[in-house]
Structure formats: structure tokens, C-alpha cells
Amino acid sequence: MPKIIPAYLTFIIIFSISILSVKGQVVFAQESTPETSNAVPLTESPVDDEGGFEDEFEDEFATADQEVFDPLGGYNRVMTGFNDGFYILVLDPVARGYRWVLPDTARRGVKNFFHNLFFPLRFVNNVLQLKAKNAGEEFLRFSINSTIGILGFWDPAKELFGMEAHEEDFGQTLGYYGVGGGFHVVLPFLGPSNLRDMFSLYPEMQMDPVNYVENRSYNFPKQEGEYLGVSRQTLQALDLKLLKTVNSESLRIGQYENLKKDAIELYPFLRDVYEQNRAKLIRE
């Protein structure tokens, strides 16, 4: 008896496995038969099918048909128009001029410099999302680029050690913990955003080193006093932000115009692009 049971069990297991695999073969066979028998060229009858094949695709893109909750739709449309105009009329020409003046290498260096300064933001959010390896790499990147990379103007961490940056912001951290985006908001100058990402702007601002430019006696030009009621310090922070924006725009001239060509209506298009891209970044 004790000898038979294992043999019996083995037989049952093997039998069921073989049935399963035969079943699998049958499924494969069924799949391949209609393909060979229905050798109708796709172009000849592109619309005949109401069957499962099309439905499979339908499910994949069904989310696109859902109505988007957009209470600020009217405002957003106007603000999208404003931002678009601002980009085309002001930012783009300025960035083009800037590109003409400064060589590619210099602009890339400036971009690296600012990017390196944003290390705290990336580090904290990698930690908050429990991405220990990425946080460690960010830390190493900052150490290497600030020293060997001379204040971050170069990126030896990537070029020599193959360490890529791990972009994470507070909006992504909130998303990681299941906070939904909320409705879409288009911010003046800053462009598409949503409720969640808008709230994370505040902590992000706190971590933006540009806001910590200090009033020191050896700074030039002198930073005392006010100009048109705005303190010099704020003005300088603003200058730096402007430089950062113009510089990064100068490295991607033409991309926005190119993207815009895919739009039939600008606002819903940009909204969709933003939300899909954010969803992907949060998934990662």
C-alpha cells in the first residue's frame, strides 16, 4: 500500500500535466487554424469584423472614451491659449537668441549645473518611495558630479560610471502611495498640472536651492534695497529661474511646435499628454 500511493500520485500528476499541455497544444492549434483558413488580406475588408479580435483592442483603449472630470475646463482652455502665446511669442524667440549666443557645450553645462542642484528633491523622493538603490545612486551621482564634475557642470557619473539620474518629485511620491491626480489645472507659465502635482509645488519650492540665494556682502551686484518694491534677493532668485528656463528651452527648440502638430484641439491634447506621461512616471 505505501508503495502504491506514491506511484499512483505520480501517475495522476503526470496525467494531469500532460492533459494540460495537450489542452495547451489544442488551444494553439485552434488559434492557428483560423489564421491559415482566413487568408483574406486585411486591406480588402478592414471593417468586416465585429468579433473578439477588435473587441480586444477596444478594451485596451476604452479608457480614452471616458469623460474626464474637468471643472476648470473653461479656465484651463484660456490659460493654455495664454501659455501657448507666451511660449511662441516670448520664450521661444528668447531661447533661440540664447542658443545663437552660447555654444552647445556651455548650455549643456548650465543644464547639468541646475540639474545637480536639484539633487535633494530627487534624493528625498527616492527615499520616500523606498527606492533605496536609486537613492544611493543619486547620492553617489551628486558626490561625483559636484567634485569631479566641477560643481555639476559636467556629468562624469553618467559618462564614466554609467549612473543615470532617477527623476522623482513629490507628485510622483504621492501618486506612488495611491493619491490620484484630481482634476486638471493649467498654471500660468508653468503649464499643465493637476491638483496633486500643484500641491507638491510647495515642498518642491522649499527644496529648490535657487530660493536660498543669500544676501552676502561680497555678492555682485549689490543685493541691498528694493527695486520696484521687490527685494533684490527675490529678483536674483527670479533671474536664476529665468536662466534655468531659457537654458533648458534652448536645448529643445522646435519640440513643442512639433508636438503641437499632433493636436486637433490644443487643450485636451496637452491635458491628455500630461496625464498619460505622469501616470507612466508614477508606475515606474
Place this chain on the structure above:
Amino acid sequence: MQAAKKIIINMLLVTIFSFSFGTTFLFADEISEIREMTKEKVDHVISTLKDESLSKAEKKEGILKTIDSLFDFSLMARLSLGKKHWTTLSTEGRAEFSELFVEKLKQSYLDKLDLYTDEEVVVDEAKLTKKNRVEVLTYLVSKDDKMEMTYKLYKTKKNVWMVYDVDVLGVSIVQTYRSQFSGILKKDSLEELIERLRSSGELGS
């Protein structure tokens, strides 16, 4: 008796294993074939683009020929409009929509290539997502940027693998068009949509 039993069991095991491994190997083979096929075509587009001996028109023609064999444009048109709207269209309406939309897609692809400078296309892994779907992950790598592009392919009835959608930085082209169309069709008629497509096509070219 005991020995015979053992032999039979062993033989059974061997057959089962060879069956199951056989199918997986076949799949892995097919997937890497799809990856190679996609890589070959994308590389061909890039080499055409870089070829100095070709005129602009020749480049365009060569590129369109390559992407025609890789992209299932008519399926993309259908998916972008969605079944609900597609079924309400007449045969002529469908033909007209397809033609306009495919033209727009191709133009948009060519426009994107205009921005191409020194980037390099790296074809990463291909993975099976469903039984007849494969996604090929690629990167457009420039000096300081890395853009992720995913080609989504399906097996057509003719047993060829073709692209039905592309994700650029996680943004699906078909889905973006589809939600735009469904938004527009909430207020406007299909005829008006086709009219707008026609005028935007003229603006683009």
C-alpha cells in the same frame, strides 16, 4: 514490472518536458525575431535619413515605404476613432476618414524625423504582453537625453507582426487621438471632425 514502470514514467516525463520547453523556446524565438524585425526597420529609417546621396523626396519615399511595412495604419485609424463612432460611418466616410488620418499620422512621423540630429536608436528588450501582442522597447538616445519609445505590435491575420500603437514617454499615440476625437464628437458631428482633419492636414503640409 517495477523497472518497466520506471521507464514509462521517465519517458512520460521526458516527453512532457520537451513539449513544454519546446513551446517556450519557440515563443522566445519568435519574440526575438520580432525584435530583430523592428530593429531592422527602424535602423533602415535612420540610415535612409542619414544617407547624404538621397534627395529629400527620395528620403521621404524610402522612409514611407519602410514604415508602411511596419505600421498597420488602417487599424490605427480605426482604433483612434473607436468602434462606437466607426460603426456609424458609411463606407465612403470610413475610407475618407482613414485616408485623412493616415496621411496625418505619416506627416506627423516625418515631422518628428525633421528634429532628428545625432540621436541613436537603441532597441532594448521585446516582451510578450498578451498571446498575440508584443511590445518592443526602444530608446532614442541623444547626448544628454534618453527618450523611451515603445512599439506595440500584434499578429495580423496574415501571420505578420505589425505595429498598432506607439508609446512615446508613456503617451500612447492612438489613445491621445482617441480621447481628442471622443471629446470633439461630444459636441460636433463626424462630418465636422473630418472637415477639421482635412483643414489641419492642409495646415501641416
